[in-house]
Amino acid sequence: MTRVHGLSHSSHWGAFSVLVRDRDIEVVPHPRDPDPSRLLGNLPASVSHKARIAQPMARRGWLENGPGPDARRGADKFVALSWREALDHAAAELRRIYAMHGPRAVFGGSYGWASAGRFHDAQHQIHRFLNLAGGYVRSVNSYSSGAAAVILPHVIGPQAAVAGNNVSWAELVSESAVVLAFGGMALKNNDVGGGGTSQHIARANLEAARKRGCEFHLIGPLRDDLPASAEAVWYPIRPGTDVALMLGLAHTLVSQGLHDGAFLDRFCAGWTIFEAYLLGRSDGQPKDAAWAADICGLAADEIVGLARLCAGRRTLITCSQSLQRAEHGEQPIWMGVVLAAALGQIGLKGGGFAYALGSTSNTGKPPLAVPLPTVPTGSNSIADFIPVARIADMLLHPGEEFDYDGQRLRYPDIKLLYWAGGNPFHHHQDLGRLRLAFCRPDTVIVHDSAWTATARHADIVLPATITLEREDIGATAGDPLMVAMHRAVTPYGEARDDYDIFTGLAERLGIAEDFTEGRSARQWLEHLYEPTRCALAERGINAPEFAQFWEDGELTLPTQAWDGGIVREFRRNPEAAPLPTPSGRIEIASTKIAGFGYADCPGHPTWLAPTDGVGSPVMERFPLQLVANQPATRLHSQLDFGACSLASKVKGREPVRLHPHDAAARGIRDGDIVRLYNDRGACLAGAVLSEALRPGVVQLATGAWYDPADPTANQPTCVHGNPNVLTRDAGTSRLAQGCTGQLTLIEIERFNGPMASIAAFDPPL
Ligand code: PGD
Numbered sequence: 204m205t206r207v208h209g210l211s212h213s214s215h216w217g218a219f220s221v222l223v224r225d226r227d228i229e230v231v232p233h234p235r236d237p238d239p240s241r242l243l244g245n246l247p248a249s250v251s252h253k254a255r256i257a258q259p260m261a262r263r264g265w266l267e268n269g270p271g272p273d274a275r276r277g278a279d280k281f282v283a284l285s286w287r288e289a290l291d292h293a294a295a296e297l298r299r300i301y302a303m304h305g306p307r308a309v310f311g312g313s314y315g316w317a318s319a320g321r322f323h324d325a326q327h328q329i330h331r332f333l334n335l336a337g338g339y340v341r342s343v344n345s346y347s348s349g350a351a352a353v354i355l356p357h358v359i360g361p362q363a364a365v366a367g368n369n370v371s372w373a374e375l376v377s378e379s380a381v382v383l384a385f386g387g388m389a390l391k392n393n394d395v396g397g398g399g400t401s402q403h404i405a406r407a408n409l410e411a412a413r414k415r416g417c418e419f420h421l422i423g424p425l426r427d428d429l430p431a432s433a434e435a436v437w438y439p440i441r442p443g444t445d446v447a448l449m450l451g452l453a454h455t456l457v458s459q460g461l462h463d464g465a466f467l468d469r470f471c472a473g474w475t476i477f478e479a480y481l482l483g484r485s486d487g488q489p490k491d492a493a494w495a496a497d498i499c500g501l502a503a504d505e506i507v508g509l510a511r512l513c514a515g516r517r518t519l520i521t522c523s524q525s526l527q528r529a530e531h532g533e534q535p536i537w538m539g540v541v542l543a544a545a546l547g548q549i550g551l552k553g554g555g556f557a558y559a560l561g562s563t564s565n566t567g568k569p570p571l572a573v574p575l576p577t578v579p580t581g582s583n584s585i586a587d588f589i590p591v592a593r594i595a596d597m598l599l600h601p602g603e604e605f606d607y608d609g610q611r612l613r614y615p616d617i618k619l620l621y622w623a624g625g626n627p628f629h630h631h632q633d634l635g636r637l638r639l640a641f642c643r644p645d646t647v648i649v650h651d652s653a654w655t656a657t658a659r660h661a662d663i664v665l666p667a668t669i670t671l672e673r674e675d676i677g678a679t680a681g682d683p684l685m686v687a688m689h690r691a692v693t694p695y696g697e698a699r700d701d702y703d704i705f706t707g708l709a710e711r712l713g714i715a716e717d718f719t720e721g722r723s724a725r726q727w728l729e730h731l732y733e734p735t736r737c738a739l740a741e742r743g744i745n746a747p748e749f750a751q752f753w754e755d756g757e758l759t760l761p762t763q764a765w766d767g768g769i770v771r772e773f774r775r776n777p778e779a780a781p782l783p784t785p786s787g788r789i790e791i792a793s794t795k796i797a798g799f800g801y802a803d804c805p806g807h808p809t810w811l812a813p814t815d816g817v818g819s820p821v822m823e824r825f826p827l828q829l830v831a832n833q834p835a836t837r838l839h840s841q842l843d844f845g846a847c848s849l850a851s852k853v854k855g856r857e858p859v860r861l862h863p864h865d866a867a868a869r870g871i872r873d874g875d876i877v878r879l880y881n882d883r884g885a886c887l888a889g890a891v892l893s894e895a896l897r898p899g900v901v902q903l904a905t906g907a908w909y910d911p912a913d914p915t916a917n918q919p920t921c922v923h924g925n926p927n928v929l930t931r932d933a934g935t936s937r938l939a940q941g942c943t944g945q946l947t948l949i950e951i952e953r954f955n956g957p958m959a960s961i962a963a964f965d966p967p968l
Pocket of ligand 1: 314315316317318323324325346347348528623624625626627629630631650651652653655667668669670701831832833838839840841842905926927930942944945
């Protein structure tokens with residue numbers, strides 16, 4: 204037995220070191236992390252869980268009948284193959300599709316978080332490979348920020364202008380007097396930062412700000428979306444109605460003469476148009492506090508009080524990512540900017556508007572001063588793309604036109620779906636519909652380390668290593684620690700690195716030399732490290748050779764002084780440093796967006812009643828609002844079989860929280876297995892009664908592995924608790940076409956039927 208001490212490593216939820224005894228590992232958080240994530244507890248199970256994929260597999264129906272649309276995807280058996288056979292099949296199919304249909308028939312959008320690590324990042328690897336193989340249809344934007352990424356450049360500048368170098372944690376601690384946290388700043392979300400994090404600082408900063416006297420106001424249906432130590436005033440708003448509340452606040456400011464007219468004149472465009480709407484001159488309906496109260500479920504005098512409290516003080520408006528992951532998700536982000544503009548605070552330290560501060564662990568930290576190791580992905584031979592969350596529409600409606608950000612585009616006819624490092628049967632909405640979509644292509648190829656539902660819907664399944672089985676460099680733009688990610692254990696079964704899998708395919712396609720550039724994985728790490736080392740040396744600071752970095756296990760990178768970015772520069776001198784918007788100012792109303800003529804995203808922030816939310820006719824049958832948010836016990840669907848995730852389950856099912864009043868009305872007790880349902884499907888979950896929710900709201904996190912009772916049902920029942928059987932597969936609007944998975948309407952009942960066992964973690968053999 205060997206015992207290795209403290210191998211440095213990293214994950215999206217924190218840096219750590221690993222102690223190894225054969226395949227048993229112990230994970231020790233990084234000593235400088237003040238608030239390590241409990242998600243580290245999921246890692247030990249990943250090394251040799253039965254859900255790992257041990258060898259390459261092909262779906263029986265695909266092997267027997269050859270490529271083609273097939274309704275058995277997701278319900279078929281698998282046959283083990285050797286690596287040689289599996290790679291031969293995959294390469295032959297790639298060759299066939301490229302020859303017969305060209306790159307427009309290959310979808311390589313392959314969205315997903317995969318794992319931390321700069322070189323083995325699955326998205327970089329697949330895109331580099333497919334670019335060299337002939338090109339592919341890509342996806343744009345993310346499930347995290349689909350609406351914000353598109354609306355913000357029209358209104359104030361790129362997302363980074365108000366999400367990154369804008370208002371820092373340090374400024375919040377020292378300057379902010381009032382924080383209006385729309386959607387909260389949940390610590391569970393701060394646990395995670397794409398690419399890793401060495402220091403979880405949100406809790407300490409919230410506490411320090413509070414200690415100095417900063418007042419937090421949590422606007423959201425879930426009380427625990429800010430920690431108790433922030434001592435926030437809780438406004439349990441109806442989900443999806445923040446825009447109405449923001450309008451009520453803005454109306455109060457204007458009608459009481461508390462808005463900053465000078466700021467609006469000098470720094471903004473389009474206020475007059477918006478004001479006509481706000482005051483009801485353009486549509487006959489003033490958006491006053493009483494009007495807002497009726498929609499959002501708060502009291503009118505609370506709204507007036509909140510507006511008065513913000514005026515004239517250093518007020519920061521934050522909007523969580525969750526807010527825009529819903530129907531008309533562009534509106535709360537745009538209206539958040541407008542409310543901050545009406546308060547005249549944008550561009551001031553600790554004031555104005557911050558997007559996603561508190562939504563991931565690396566927003567609000569100073570930017571790095573040196574470049575990070577980055578795999579070059581090359582260039583794509585075609586320009587075709589879809590907004591990422593339109594995957595099922597694309598597969599189901601080839602050739603059909605759709606709108607996106609002022610463009611009229613057409614869905615390609617996809618014959619080959621290639622996925623590495625993502626789990627669409629976790630992340631997408633209306634999984635019954637997604638299954639139909641996945642039945643359409645000729646072939647689906649998936650790399651994953653475990654038998655996720657996506658792997659089960661593939662034709663060729665190629666087993667990938669986990670990061671603990673390979674060497675990599677952990678680093679991300681928002682964190683100063685670069686980590687030497689040492690290999691801790693040998694690969695499970697026959698699993699291979701994504702890089703090696705693509706190298707095997709590249710050899711068969713005759714592009715190996717270009718793909719590998721003659722380097723082994725270790726040589727790539729050394730090569731990619733070099734630009735960072737040179738930049739450090741140029742600045743005259745510690746710049747160890749790769750071998751030294753590898754031995755040290757980590758390297759602290761320099762950060763830039765926080766300067767508030769383009770928004771602060773604009774505030775200092777709007778004429779010399781205009782914003783990158785059409786007017787060069789903050790666009791309260793946008794002539795460009797108005798010109799698109801989208802009824803679901805007009806030319807200024809607007810309250811648009813949802814078709815699947817408060818006030819919609821659907822509520823008559825499905826009266827509860829489901830919040831399908833990010834889980835507290837795992838990252839998305841990753842390592843759902845890990846100890847931390849399993850410990851939260853109720854009799855093996857995902858916990859669903861509901862208010863005691865709603866439970867009592869339905870005869871549901873704490874610990875009961877319940878059935879959540881609507882017209883799209885149903886899922887079982889374990890009831891947890893809680894007063895931390897607004898009555899009428901039910902909360903079921905995403906990420907329980909999809910486990911359909913009947914995999915071929917169009918309205919499936921997931922016996923494990925995946926909320927995406929219930930969510931609606933529709934874009935935020937014709938502007939951004941973002942993911943709307945956060946909210947939907949449901950009913951819930953005690954489940955008295957025969958209890959299906961959970962098979963999500965059993966290999967489908
Ligand atoms: P993950 O579970 O992180 O979910 O969706 P995403 O697809 O990113 O999936 C990553 C997959 O990659 C896992 O299956 C993991 O095993 C695999 N993997 C990890 N490392 C590697 C590797 O090195 N190689 C390979 N080949 N595979 C690897 C997340 C998405 O879900 C996101 S970002 C958001 S914000 C959305 N949120 C919501 C929501 O709020 N509400 C709903 N209803 N739905 C959502 N879906 C979205």
